Amino acid sequence: MYQIKTFNAIADKGLNTFTPEYTINQPDNPDAYLIRSVNLLKAQFPATLKVIARAGAGVNNIPIKDATNHGIAVFNTPGSNANAVKELVISMMIATARKVFAAYDYSHQNINADISKQVEYDKAKFNGTELFGKNLLVVGLGNVGSLVANEAVNLGMNVSGYDPYLSADSAWKINNRVHRLTDLKQALKNADYVTIHVPKNKETMGLISNAEIKAMKDQVVLFNYARGGIVDNKAVVDNLGIKIQFYCTDFGDDIIADNPRVITTPHIGGSTLEAEDNGAIKAANTIMNFLENGDTVNSINLPGMKLPFNAPYRFTVMHQNVPNMVGQITTHLAQAHVNINNMANAAKAETAYTVIDVDNLNYKNQLLKQIQEIPEVRRVRLIAHR
Template sequence: MYAVKTFNAIAQVGLDTFTDDFTINQTDEPDAYLIRSVNLLKADFPESLKTIVRAGAGVNNVPLGRATEQGIAVFNTPGSNANAVKELVISLMIATARNLFAAHDYSDEHTEADVSQRTEKDKTKFNGTELAGKRIAVIGLGNVGSLVANAALALGMKVIGYDPYLSANAAWRINNRVKRVDSIKKAVKGADFVTVHVPKNNETIGLLATKEISEMKDGVVLFNYSRIGIVDNQSVVKAMRSQKISHYCTDFGEPIIADQPNITITPHIGGSTIEAESNGAVQGANTVMDYLENGDTTNCVNLPNMQVPFETTYRVTVIHQNVPNMVGQISTQIATRGINIENMSNAAKEKVAYTIIDVDGLQEDNQSALIATLESIKEVYRVRVIKHK
C-alpha cells in the first residue's frame, strides 16, 4: 500500500485514477506528493517521501537539488495543458490583429443614444489585419510550440520555427510546412508575430531581450506564455516606446509592465482550463503509480528518463551520483549476498545517475539489509526494493 498527499486542488478525475493500492491524504508521511503550484522551496520533506509529481509543466516551485540529494524523484506532466495554452495564444493573436481590446474600450465608453451612427463613423479607427498570409516566429517547438505552429499554419500563416533542442518525438508533431531555422535572429526577421514557448532555465532567462528585439520588424506583436523572465520586460517597455513592439501579451505580471498601453497581462491562466487540470491530474496520478510500482522515470526532471520491462519478482532501484565504478560497486554488493542479477539498466543525467536492477533470489527478510548495504555507499542517495505485482 502506498500513500499520496495532495496539495492545491487536484481534479477529482485524477484522484479517481489511483488504484486501491493507494491511499489519498491519510498521512503526513506519504510516499508521494501530487501538487500543482504550492511553493515547496523551503519545505521539509519526510523521509518517507519518494517522489513529487507536479500536475503541470513547470517545477520552479520545487527545490530540485535538495530533492535529488534526498533521493526524491521529481516529475512534471508535459503536454497536459499544451492545448489550453495554444488556444489562449491563438485567441490573443486574433484579438491583437483585430484591435479588439481598443474596440471594446471604445464601445464601453460610448453608450449614448446615437451610438449606432457614431460607431459607424468611428469604426475605421479599429481596422485590423487578417492572420492569413502573416508571418509568425515560434521560439521553442515542444509540446506547446508545436501546437501553436500547426494552428498558425491552419490559419494560413507563414510559420518559422526555432528550437536547438528539438527532440525526435517533438519533431514528428510538427507540420513539414513549418520552416525551421538555426537562430533566433533568422526566426524573428520579418515576423509580424513572435511567440516564445521554452522551459525556464539558466540558458533561457532573458532569451528575448534588447538584442533579439532589435532584430524584429517595427510593429511586431510579442507573446510570452512560457515563464516570467524569458522575455526581458524592461527591454519590452523600451521597445514599445519606440514602437518597435506594437503589442505585448504575457501571462506573467510585473510592476514594470503594469498599466502600460498595449500590454495585455493575463493572470497566469494559460493552462487554467477544466480540461487541462483534468489532464494534468490524470497524468500525474499515473506518473506516481508508474514510479512507485515500477520505478519508471518517464518525464522525470531530476533523473534520467528510463522505462524498463519489469519481468522478475523483485526490482532494486538506486539513485546515485554519476561517478565512476558505481555500477560495479552496486552489482558487487548484490552478488556477494547470493542474489542473481537478471537485468540491469543504468543511465545518467548530468551529475545524477539511476540504476534499475531486476533480481532473483532476494528474500523478503533480506531486503532491509540489502538496502542498508547499498545506501552505505557514500555516493548513493536512495535505494528502493519493489515487488512485482
C-alpha cells in the same frame, strides 16, 4: 499501501485515477506529493517521501537539488496543458490583429448612448488585419510551440520555428510547412508575430532582450506565454510603439503595468478544466508507475527510464554519477547469491539511476542496508512484482 499527500486543489479525475492500494491525505508517512503551484522551496521533506509529481509543466516551486539530495524523484507533466495554452495564444493573436480590446473599450464607454451613427464614423479606428499570409515566428517547438505552429499553418500564416534543442519526438509533431531556422536574430527579421514557448532556465532568461528586439521588423506583435523573465520587460517597454506594436503576456510585472500596448492575462494559459484534469491524471499515473515499477519517464532530476518488469523483484538505486557505482551495487548482490535477471543504468547530469531485476532474494534487509550505506547512494528501493 502507498500514501499520497496533495497540495492545492487537485482535479477529482486525477485523484480517482489511484487504485485502492493508495490512500489520499493520510497524515502519517507520505510516499508521494501530488502538487500544482504550492511553494515547496523551503519545505522540510519527510524521510518516507520518494516522489513529487507536479500536475503541470513548471517546477520552479520545487527545490530540485534538495529533493535530489534526499533521494526524491521529481516529475512534471509536460503537454498536459499544451492545448489550453495554444488556444489562448491563438485567440490573443486574433484579438490583437482585429483590435478587439480597443473595440470593446470603445463600446463599453458608449454603452448608454445611441452609437449607431457614431460607430459608422468611428469604426475605421478599429480596422484590423488578418492573420492569413502574415509571418509568424515560434521560438521553441516543444509541446506548446509545435501546436501553435501547426494551428497557425491551418490559419494560412507563413510559419517559421526556432529551436536549437528540438527533440526527435517533437519534430515528428510539426507540420512540414513550418520552416525551421537556426539563427534567432536572423529568424526575427521578417516576423510580424513572435511567440515564445521555451522552458525557463539559465540559457533562456532574457532570451528576448534589446539585441533581439533590434533585429525585429517594426510593429511586431510579441507574445510570452512561457514563463516570466524569458522576455526582458524593460527592453520591451523601451521599444513599445516603435519596434513592438503590442506585447501580450501571461506574467504580470510592475514595469509593464498600465501600458495601453501591453495586454496582460493573469497566468491563465493552462487554466482550463480539461488541462487540470489532464495534468492530475498524468501526475497520478506517473506516481503509480514510479512507486510500483521505478519508471522515471518525465523526471526532472533522473534520466527517463522505463523497463519491462518481468522478474520477481526490482532494485532501484538513485545515486551520484561517479565511476564504479554499478560494480559496488552488484558486488553486494553477488555476495548474497542473488541472480541478476536484467539491469540498466543511465545518468542525468550529476545523478544516475540504476535498475536491477533479480530472480531471487536473500538477506533482503541486509542487502538494502549495505547498498544504502554506499556513500554515493541517495536512495535504494526494493519493489516486488505484482
